[in-house]
Amino acid sequence: MIPAKSFLSTAAVADTPARTASSWSVFWVASIAVFLVSLDGTLLYAAFGALRAGFPKASAAELSWVLNAYTVVYAAMLIPAGGLADTHGRKRVFLLGVTVFITASAACGLAGSVGWLVGARMVQAVGAALLTPASLSIVLAAFPQSKRALTVSVWGAVGGFAAALGPSLGSFVIQSVGWPWAFFINLPIGAFALWRGAYLLNESARSATRRKVDLVGIALLVVAVGAVALAIVESQSPAWTRADLTAAASTGVIAFVAFIIWAKRVREPLIDLGLFRHPTYSAVNVATLSFGIAFAMMFFAFFFYMSNVWHYSEARAGLAIAPGPLIVIPVAIITGRLAGRYGHQPFLVGGALLYAAAGLWFLLVPGTEPSYVSQWLPGLFLSGAAVGLVLPSLSGAAVSKLPVQHYAVGSAVNQATRQIGSVIGVAITVLLLGHGAVQRSDFNAVYGLHIGLALLTAVLCVFVNTRPAPRPA
Numbered sequence: 241m242i243p244a245k246s247f248l249s250t251a252a253v254a255d256t257p258a259r260t261a262s263s264w265s266v267f268w269v270a271s272i273a274v275f276l277v278s279l280d281g282t283l284l285y286a287a288f289g290a291l292r293a294g295f296p297k298a299s300a301a302e303l304s305w306v307l308n309a310y311t312v313v314y315a316a317m318l319i320p321a322g323g324l325a326d327t328h329g330r331k332r333v334f335l336l337g338v339t340v341f342i343t344a345s346a347a348c349g350l351a352g353s354v355g356w357l358v359g360a361r362m363v364q365a366v367g368a369a370l371l372t373p374a375s376l377s378i379v380l381a382a383f384p385q386s387k388r389a390l391t392v393s394v395w396g397a398v399g400g401f402a403a404a405l406g407p408s409l410g411s412f413v414i415q416s417v418g419w420p421w422a423f424f425i426n427l428p429i430g431a432f433a434l435w436r437g438a439y440l441l442n443e444s445a446r447s448a449t450r451r452k453v454d455l456v457g458i459a460l461l462v463v464a465v466g467a468v469a470l471a472i473v474e475s476q477s478p479a480w481t482r483a484d485l486t487a488a489a490s491t492g493v494i495a496f497v498a499f500i501i502w503a504k505r506v507r508e509p510l511i512d513l514g515l516f517r518h519p520t521y522s523a524v525n526v527a528t529l530s531f532g533i534a535f536a537m538m539f540f541a542f543f544f545y546m547s548n549v550w551h552y553s554e555a556r557a558g559l560a561i562a563p564g565p566l567i568v569i570p571v572a573i574i575t576g577r578l579a580g581r582y583g584h585q586p587f588l589v590g591g592a593l594l595y596a597a598a599g600l601w602f603l604l605v606p607g608t609e610p611s612y613v614s615q616w617l618p619g620l621f622l623s624g625a626a627v628g629l630v631l632p633s634l635s636g637a638a639v640s641k642l643p644v645q646h647y648a649v650g651s652a653v654n655q656a657t658r659q660i661g662s663v664i665g666v667a668i669t670v671l672l673l674g675h676g677a678v679q680r681s682d683f684n685a686v687y688g689l690h691i692g693l694a695l696l697t698a699v700l701c702v703f704v705n706t707r708p709a710p711r712p713a
């Protein structure tokens with residue numbers, strides 16, 4: 241495995257920054273880059289219609305890889321990227337990641353074919369994976385131990401807010417100046433992060449030990465997730481026979497089994513399976529997978545509904561979804577403060593049930609005639625509050641009971657699990673709604689799955705126990 245000093249350990253040894261820059265200045269520089277990464281993961285939900293118009297010969301299944309290629313590579317690269325930050329220095333890896341990310345963003349905006357766009361998205365994902373763990377290490381190193389719980393909550397809230405804001409901002413940008421600007425928008429923001437990061441950030445002490453990167457494990461994980469996603473999105477394609485679909489799904493299953501066997505036998509696997517001996521950690525990661533699927537389905541389906549049922553323009557749809565993301569950050573910050581006192585379980589279970597209620601609202605209330613304030617806005621308030629309760633709590637609970645030496649890898653695996661859930665969620669949504677004539681009844685299955693996955697998340701989170709031990713009198 242990548243040793244447990246992966247992407248948080250370097251930060252753990254420093255309680256104050258070496259430079260005189262304020263801790264929050266460092267925080268915001270590092271968080272700007274993570275904001276871009278999280279934003280990019282969901283911004284293209286709003287671009288799907290524009291991409292279909294821009295590449296009319298491409299099928300919905302082919303275009304889904306513009307989203308899923310990024311997410312699959314990002315998930316697989318997150319874990320080894322933390323080890324690279326330890327080996328080569330967190331500042332250096334952070335700045336390299338930002339550089340790769342914005343360079344690939346420019347290539348995405350200039351893409352003249354779907355193949356080019358998918359390839360550039362994969363490179364973009366490598367940059368995102370490099371900068372994400374380095375960013376968290378930088379943030380933790382800038383604050384004393386007493387403030388790290390709050391810091392991690394705010395850092396997670398920034399990412400959650402960006403992921404929720406992505407569809408709204410994307411719809412406005414795409415309708416205003418075209419889909420390439422969904423990528424070009426990264427350039428000035430990323431350049432600012434590079435400029436300020438080069439000046440403000442401190443380089444960490446680099447490890448003398450050169451850690452091996454489990455290339456076989458990465459390849460097996462990419463094939464496993466990618467093949468399953470491929471089988472889902474192509475399951476209704478006339479060009480794919482049942483034998484083809486069975487072969488794709490079987491390849492994914494075989495690759496996943498091979499990944500587990502490899503992880504048990506190799507000396508330094510991508511993921512230490514011993515992490516899953518902790519009941520809370522296992523429950524949190526399965527819950528992260530189920531919630532990640534539901535989260536992606538909800539946001540992706542929103543634009544299908546607005547454009548096909550209510551016939552909103554992309555800019556109007558973006559404005560319509562905005563109230564939900566605006567609720568995420570304040571709820572996440574309050575949750576982060578209270579979870580340190582009461583544990584994560586009540587917020588996880590309550591948030592998941594609230595998310596199920598949001599799915600039930602969308603299933604039963606909105607009709608074919610637009611009535612935004614009475615039919616859609618209450619559901620947005622429910623879903624925004626639920627995301628603010630659940631996403632930061634999943635990240636915190638994942639590592640709460642792990643031994644210190646497993647904290648870094650444990651956090652990276654949890655983030656990767658959420659990305660894998662996003663891949664599956666996008667694939668299912670494309671399967672159910674990616675055909676030409678989408679009707680109101682087509683959304684019943686989407687919201688039914690949304691409710692079921694949210695309830696599953698709530699059940700799994702019952703087994704989460706992160707409540708602090710009572711202090712002695």
